[in-house]
Amino acid sequence: MNRNTRNLWLTITFAFLMSFFILLPQTTTAASTQIMLDNQPIEGAGDVIITNQTTMVPIRVISEKLGYNVKWKKSDQQVTISNPSATIKLTVGQSNADSTRGNVVLEQSPFMKSNTTYVPLRFVGTEMGLKVKWDNTSKTVHLEKVTAGPDTNNGVTPDPNSTTIEGISYSDNRLMISSSDKVNPVDSVLTNPNRIVIDLPKTSFGAGFLQGTELKQGEVGTIPVTGSADVKQIRYSIFSSQPSQVRVVIDLNQSKSYKLYQQNDLTFVDLNTTATTKPVGSGGKKVVIIDPGHGDTDSGGIGATGVLEKNVVLNVGNKVAALLKKESQIDLIMTRTDDTFIPLDSRVKIAEDANADVFLSIHGNAAPNKDASGTETFYADTKRSKLLSDIIQKHVLAATGFKDRNSKQANYLVIRKTTMPAALLEIGFLTNKTEESIMVQDDFQNKVAQAIVAGLKEYLNIK
Ligand SMILES: [Zn+2]
Structure with a gap:
């Protein structure tokens, strides 16, 4: 074997070995990898796969844990992920993706494993407006909700000091409003048509509550009420933005007495005849x-x-x-x-x-x-x-x-x-x-x- 032949053989062997590294990406099923959203662990986010140093997660994590809208088009193997301010399109096996800022190249293209579609977490998170950080020591992906700017919060800039309304429900003839902190409700009764109005000064809707809705100032969300003789429906809106104030209205079929009371950060408007403020x-x-x-x-x-x-x-x-x-x-x-x-x-x-x-x-x-x-x-x-x-x-x-x-x-x-x-x-x-x-x-x-x-x-x- 002369020197040239040996060099050729070395080159071929080297190329052959290298091709393994290129064709077989370093894949680890990272049971130890944690995903944190605003410093809270995302439960059930397991099944994370690290490929080419990219954290890949099942699309279910994107829809169920992060709460984004996910559409899967089987015929095209295409996933569309959206929230009120962004839409992205990814395709299985393709490293190009459509994003709000145009066509981008992914570090790792989406793939299927055990009938589940995996997508790159950093890309999806960033495009959806999250801050994404990787802590290599603790093997943790930190996702952080970026404080909403005027565009991402449907045109309403909440007072950063305001208390947020996190939930509104109506059951058992009783309205419940849950908030991040104590609120000081102002209630009033109006006629023609009959209604009870609850104003919540210095409040805005929490990001989770408003997610995906198009509620702008002056627009109204409705909670349907069925099977109640007294109540037609519940409405809620951002009544004013300077300062921010949420208004909740109980539309009545007839005038009705009620009791308003609070317990910790819950506010109740109870229409039961036996209602007390206890x-x-x-x-x-x-x-x-x-x-x-x-x-x-x-x-x-x-x-x-x-x-x-x-x-x-x-x-x-x-x-x-x-x-x-x-x-x-x-x-x-x-x-x-x-x-x-x-x-x-x-x-x-x-x-x-x-x-x-x-x-x-x-x-x-x-x-x-x-x-x-x-x-x-x-x-x-x-x-x-x-x-x-x-x-x-x-x-x-x-x-x-x-x-x-x-x-x-x-x-x-x-x-x-x-x-x-x-x-x-x-x-x-x-x-x-x-x-x-x-x-x-x-x-x-x-x-x-x-x-x-x-x-x-x-x-x-x-x-
Ligand atoms: Zn469930």
């Missing part, structure tokens, strides 16, 4: 929080034929509310009664502010495996919540007739951060075509709602 749960009543998961741009799981989890669980939640209204020993609070999004921490705060006795979050399941099926209930803390979870699972399982996936432990934020007995119910799998077709049925939802109420009553020892 805190919720007084008179030995048990305070139950029903938390229909997701809402608004956070659709939750997407069913086999496109049914959205947020709608199914809201229907079931409102059916539970209608039943609990008849229970004289239960004081019910809903985290949401319409298609709005309540940040997870706010759901916890509502339960804590209300000194709740029980917290139940209602969900529908989704899995890459289309055959996955069954009912399951989760608790975070054995001592505090296992019994509640076991009882809910027993009753709901009997109602669904689905496969028993048991009552088991999981660290979902809403059941981990609450301090009262708390459970998270997954009624069935929307990604399973059979279960999806059953879960949308009114009769089935009524049966599940009855089972939830029976479970809550058994747990609370109410006859």
Whole structure:
């Protein structure tokens, strides 16, 4: 072998070896990689894959955990991710992506693994207006919401010192407004048409609450109210922006007396004839929080034929509310009664502010495996919540007739951060075509709602 031949061989061998490094990107399934959003860990964000030093996450993390609107076009293998201020388009296997600032080249193109589409987290986060930082020591991705500028907050610049309204719901003839801090409501009664007006000086809507809505000053969001003799609907709006002030209006069918009272950072307007200004749960009543998961741009799981989890669980939640209204020993609070999004921490705060006795979050399941099926209930803390979870699972399982996936432990934020007995119910799998077709049925939802109420009553020892 002469020197030239040897050099040629070395070159070929070297090129051959190098091609392995190029063709096989260094891929690690990074179980230890954490994602933090505003310093809070994102639960269930597992399944992170690091490829070419790029953190890749399942699109479900983008829709469920970050709350952006995600559309998947199977025929084109294309994902569209949007929020009120940005839209991006990514395609499986393509390193070019469409963004609001034009066509960009990705560090790593989206790919499919176990029927799940993975997208680059840094790119998506940055485009959606988040600050993205990687801490190599702790293997943590830090996402931070950038303070909204005038353009990203629908033209209304909130007073940075103002208290934010995080949730508005109406159940059991009672309006509940939850806020980040104490508010000083000013209430008034107007006629022609009859209505109760609640002004909340120095308040603005929280970013989570307004996400995806187009609410500008003067525009109005509506919470439909069904089955009430007194109340037609609830409206909310940004009444003025200088200084920022939220107004909530209860549209009445006839004039009606009410009691306004506050408990921690919750404000209640109670239209029950027996209403008092005592805190919720007084008179030995048990305070139950029903938390229909997701809402608004956070659709939750997407069913086999496109049914959205947020709608199914809201229907079931409102059916539970209608039943609990008849229970004289239960004081019910809903985290949401319409298609709005309540940040997870706010759901916890509502339960804590209300000194709740029980917290139940209602969900529908989704899995890459289309055959996955069954009912399951989760608790975070054995001592505090296992019994509640076991009882809910027993009753709901009997109602669904689905496969028993048991009552088991999981660290979902809403059941981990609450301090009262708390459970998270997954009624069935929307990604399973059979279960999806059953879960949308009114009769089935009524049966599940009855089972939830029976479970809550058994747990609370109410006859
Ligand atoms: Zn869910």
